[in-house]
Amino acid sequence: MIRLLTVLAVLGLATAASADEACRKVTHLGDDYTICTFDPAADSIRLYEYGRDGKPYGSFQALEDGLREDRIRIRFAMNGGMYQDDQSPVGLYIEQGRQLKAINTNRGWGNFHLLPNGVFYIQPDRAGVMESKAFVASGIKPAYATQSGPMLVIDGKLHPSFLVDSTSFKIRNGVGIASDGKVIFAASDGAVRFHDFATLFRDDLDCANALFLDGSISSLDIPEWQRRDGLFPLGPIIAVTEPLPQ
8 A cells, every 4th residue: 555655646746747838827026926047948938910911910819819720839928018009019129030019218108118118039949038228239039039118137136126115016917037037027916016016036946137118918828727717808818838749
C-alpha cells in the first residue's frame, strides 16, 4: 500500500509539473494581479491586428479562429496597446517586420500622451520595452512592435507623473522586461493606481522598464485557466502561441 501511494504521489507530481506554469496570481500592496511570464528565446510571442480579410480581429475568439487555419493555437493573449474608434493602433505598430503605423510622440490628452510613453518590441530571441524617443534613436528594427503609454518604469525609475496618493483607480494591464530578459505581462484583478501598478513591476517583478498597455478594457485569454475576456472590442493583440498537435 505504501509503495502504491508513493507511485501515485510521484505520478501526481509529474502531472502537475507538466502543466503550463507561465501564469500565476500575486498580491502587491493589498491588490491582486494575474502575472504571466514568457521567454522570448523559447516562446513564440507575436502581435496581431488584422486578419486575412484586412479587418481587425477585434477579439480573442476571432484571433483563435484565424490562427486555427494555420494549425496554431493560443497559449496566452492580452490586449496590446491603445487604439482608435476603428480599432487601428494609436501609435507605432509593426507586424512581421512591416510598419503599419508610425510612431507618435505628440503631446495630447489621455494616458497615451502622458509622456514619456514607450514601445514594446520583439526581435528574434529577445524582447524589450523602451521609451519612445529612445527607441527611435536606437535604430532597432524589430519584427513586432506596439506603442502605448505612459511608461510605468523607465530605467528603474517610476514615471514622474505618478502620485502615491492618486485618486484615479482603474483596472490596468501592462508589460515589462525582467533582468533575465523574460517578458512579464500583468493585469490587475481590480482597480489600482498607476503608482502601485508601476511599483509592482519595479519592486516585485524585477523590471527596470515597463509599459502601460491600457486600462478598464484590460483583457486576458488564458485557455488553461478557462478564462477568455470578451466584454470589449480589441485593437492590437499580443499572443503567445504554439503549433497545434498533428
